[in-house]
Amino acid sequence: MLQYPNFEIIFSLADEQDPAHSIVTELISLFPSVEAKVIVSKRRDDWNPKVENLVASYAEAKHNWILISDSNVRVEADYLTSLASQLDANVGVMTSAISGRNADSLSAKLEATYLNTFYARWMLLADNFGYPFVIGKSMVFQKKMADRFGGLKTLGIYLAEDYMTGVAMKHLGMKIVLSRKPVIQHLSKINFKSFWARHLRWGRMRKAHAPFVFLTEPFASSLGSIIFAAPFLSFYAPGLVFKFLCFHFFSWGLCDFILAKKMDPKTNFTFLFSWILRELSAFPMWIHILMGNSVSWRGKNVSLEAWGVISPGRRA
């Protein structure tokens, strides 16, 4: 049970036939003291599927602070207390890094490594440089501020509604804050196809919204960054190449291990295997991202125009 004095929960569903409908209805009846309701939204083909799912709930929300939390986020009892303690009137949106945990398959372990190293690192970097890198898996924002850019419905044309929330809040002079505590995503078993599709979508969103940053990504891996050093070393100090490579991969891996351990305290030596897979898969993934502008998400194939705008009426 969430420990917080005053809140309401709105379960936003895209379809009444969704199996989650009966589960949340039962859940609501089990906790009559908690103010909660289910809202089923209408679909619009040319909109971001997550926004179309949430827009009716947004209109119904009673309080100023809105927390959007995906259904696969596992929260603890102090979730709201912890987030609320980091908010003030100048915060436009608070985002959280995602801690991938409880991976039971190889693809899930790879997913966890992506989340706990690559994404965590970029989020920390963005936070330090004031870049509005917002991930909508768990996102808190002020409704009265969002209303100043037209509310959630304005974001329906973008694939990355979370990133654009950050952009809009920044243009309103509000702070973008990274929560000190990551949110936990329970990974269990996921197959390789859905793992790849998800990171392809995220990557194409990054490419659309921050193309310069995206271009640097291959060099933000242990293999990519060595490309710079290798020619110099082989020319100036050929005898040191092997030692340098050992030091480079060891130090990079150690830093990633420390970060992954922070994100998931249960990280152990098996991390090494999924870390090697991540480093090897990063470049093919980047090439795949580079080669297209369409994504598959929530049962929709969506094609993107420049800057992450969903092509109106054009399904990929």
Added chain:
Amino acid sequence: MIIGDFHIHSTFSDGKLTIPEIIDLYGQHGFGAIAITDHLCEEKAFLGKAAAYLGKTLTRATFPLYQEILKSEAERAWKMYRMLVIPGVEFTQNSIVNHRSSHILGLGLSEYISADRDIVDIARSIRAQGGLAIAAHPLSPNRMAANPYLLWDRREELRSEFDAWEITLHQTLLDDVVKSDLPKIASSDFHGMRHFHSWKTTFDCERTVESVLESIRLQKLDFTYFKEEQTLAHPITEEQFLAYPKTEELINWTPSLAFAV
């Protein structure tokens, strides 16, 4: 009397202040009307793409957010300061050759217009939306800097396509434009506080967007040099206006003046 500034940039392009900060700055200094006019560069040109990658221009993607924020901030500006906020854009076609560059202000826009279009087409599209097409700083005192001269080069041909021509660039009067018989307007091309004290336009009209736009169309306006600590303007003659000190002499200058067109 209404004092107005119709060429202002925010963080949506290369301005230093956010839209709410601009509203509060101008509102607290007693302005009656402003237009926020962020750059909208060509999508297909190299310089336009570079500006977009660097976040120095509006894009097709950010335009809807920009419009929504302008709409809500216009409501706030009216409630708090009785100040009108007119949505605008500076259509920016930059080239490495100054005589191929043009900047066009569109005031009172409601729909997106691509900056890749021909300049006449852009001006006509702005007016088709009920807005004003204004030739932005068609000349510059610094001939060595990057400046958009295309509109000035074609001024006779374009005369009927534009509602006004800017006679100022920040604190500097553009003498050739002032002396011309083209319809005029004075604005700051505000990018940050260093441009706040500069030439502005004044009106004696009803405080509505339509009246202000109509006053510009009909050239029922005066000009004033605005200093941060002052908000009122007094008319001067055209002679005094043309004899007005140039940029370097303006630094220690305090009176606020205006002249009747």
